[in-house]
Amino acid sequence: MKKVEIHPDAVERIKKFTVTDNQLGFGKYVCPAMIVCAYDKGEWQKIELIPYGPLAIDPCAKVLHYGQEIFEGMKVFRHPDDSIHMFRPEMNARRFNVSAKRMAMPAIPEELFLEACDVISAYCKNAVPKRLGESLYLRPFMIATEVGMGIKPAKQFLFVIVASPSGSYFSGDSVKVYIEREDIRCAPGGVGFAKTGANYAASLNSYEKTLKLGCDQTMWLDAHEHKYIEEMSGMNFFAVMDGVLHTPKLTDTILDGVTRRSIMDIARGENIEVVESKLSIDDILKASEEGRCTEAFVCGTAAVIAPIASFLDKDGKTYRVKDPQGKIGMSLREKLVGMQAGREDAPKGWLHKVRNVDI
Ligand SMILES: *Cc1c(COP(=O)(O)O)cnc(C)c1O
Numbered sequence: 001m002k003k004v005e006i007h008p009d010a011v012e013r014i015k016k017f018t019v020t021d022n023q024l025g026f027g028k029y030v031c032p033a034m035i036v037c038a039y040d041k042g043e044w045q046k047i048e049l050i051p052y053g054p055l056a057i058d059p060c061a062k063v064l065h066y067g068q069e070i071f072e073g074m075k076v077f078r079h080p081d082d083s084i085h086m087f088r089p090e091m092n093a094r095r096f097n098v099s100a101k102r103m104a105m106p107a108i109p110e111e112l113f114l115e116a117c118d119v120i121s122a123y124c125k126n127a128v129p130k131r132l133g134e135s136l137y138l139r140p141f142m143i144a145t146e147v148g149m150g151i152k153p154a155k156q157f158l159f160v161i162v163a164s165p166s167g168s169y170f171s172g173d174s175v176k177v178y179i180e181r182e183d184i185r186c187a188p189g190g191v192g193f194a195k196t197g198a199n200y201a202a203s204l205n206s207y208e209k210t211l212k213l214g215c216d217q218t219m220w221l222d223a224h225e226h227k228y229i230e231e232m233s234g235m236n237f238f239a240v241m242d243g244v245l246h247t248p249k250l251t252d253t254i255l256d257g258v259t260r261r262s263i264m265d266i267a268r269g270e271n272i273e274v275v276e277s278k279l280s281i282d283d284i285l286k287a288s289e290e291g292r293c294t295e296a297f298v299c300g301t302a303a304v305i306a307p308i309a310s311f312l313d314k315d316g317k318t319y320r321v322k323d324p325q326g327k328i329g330m331s332l333r334e335k336l337v338g339m340q341a342g343r344e345d346a347p348k349g350w351l352h353k354v355r356n357v358d359i
Contacts, residue, residue, distance in 0.1 A: 006119075010123070026137070031052065035048070069198075070194060071196070074087065074117070076137075083353055086117060087351060088349075093110040093114055095256065118355060121354045133337055137301075140161045142157055143158050145158045174321075176311075177217045186223065186253050188223065192255065203218060228279060231248065243272075243273070244272075245328065294322045296321050309321060
C-alpha cells in the first residue's frame, strides 16, 4: 500500500479552517485541502494531500474535448462520540471502477481509493459537521489529462478528491417532477450506468425546461419506448403502491445508487415488500389519480430521500401524489439518516471508522 504524502502547507490551512454557518447548503464550502494522484506509464503514482487550489490543465487535455471523466459522491458523518465514519465507501470504490471501465479509464485499486478517502476525512475531521443530516461530502473524480487532439483513450489521468462540509441537499420540502417525454438521458449500450459527466451534460437542457415549468427534478424514461421510468438526472426513483415499495429494476441505463440499495435493505428489514421491475409511467400516473400510489420519492447520497409532491406531464397536466410527506418514505429516511449519524444500529459493514490523526 502506497503511503499518502501529506503536505504541511495543506495541514496548516486545514488547521485554520472553520465553518460557523448553520445553513451549510450543498457544496457551498470546500475544505482547503485535496487529494491528488496521477496515473502515468501504466501505474498510479503517489497519493498526496495538498492545499486546495486550481488544477493546472493543458488546454489540449483530452478531458476538455472528449469528456473522459468519472466521479463519485459519498458522505462522512460525525457520531455522537465525535468519531468520524464513512458510509459504505466500498460501494463507491467499486462503482468508480465500473464507471472507469466503461469510460476506458484505469481502475484504481479499491484500497487506494478507500485510503485516499480515509486520509482526507481524517485530516479534515474538524470540518465534519455535527448536526443530524449534516456531513462531509466527498467528491472523488478522475479526468484524462493527456495532451493531444487525437480522439483516442488517454494514457495519463488525474484522480482528485475534494471535500465539502454540507447540509442536506434538499430543504425537506417535497419536489415536483417533470416527466421528460422527448429528450433521452442515455440508451442501452450507452453510459447511463456509469457516473460520468456526459450523463449530466445531456440532462441540462431538460433541467432548464424543468425549472422553467416550476418543477425541481427531471424524470427520464427509457430511450426506446419513452414509456418506462428510469430515474432522475442524479437520483433514483421509488413509488409506494398498495403498501408495496416499487423501484425500476436496474439496467445499463440506470445508475446503481448506494442510497437505493440501502433503502431496499432497510425496507425489507422492516417487512415492507420491495419490488424491482419495469415501471411504466402511465401506470404510476393512473395509480396517482386513483389514489393508489400513496407516495413517491427520489433518493441519492446528497438528498438522501426527497418526497415527490406531483408529476407534471408534457400536456401540462399535473398528477398529485396522495401523501406528499409520505409516511413510508419519511420513516425510511429517518432510519437511514439515524444509521449514518450513529444514532441507530446500522447493518454490519455499513460504517467505516476513519482513523484518528493529530493535526
Ligand atoms: C449518483 C447518482 C444517483 C444516486 O446514487 P447514490 O449512490 O445513491 O448517491 C442516481 N442517479 C444518478 C444518475 C447518479 O449520478
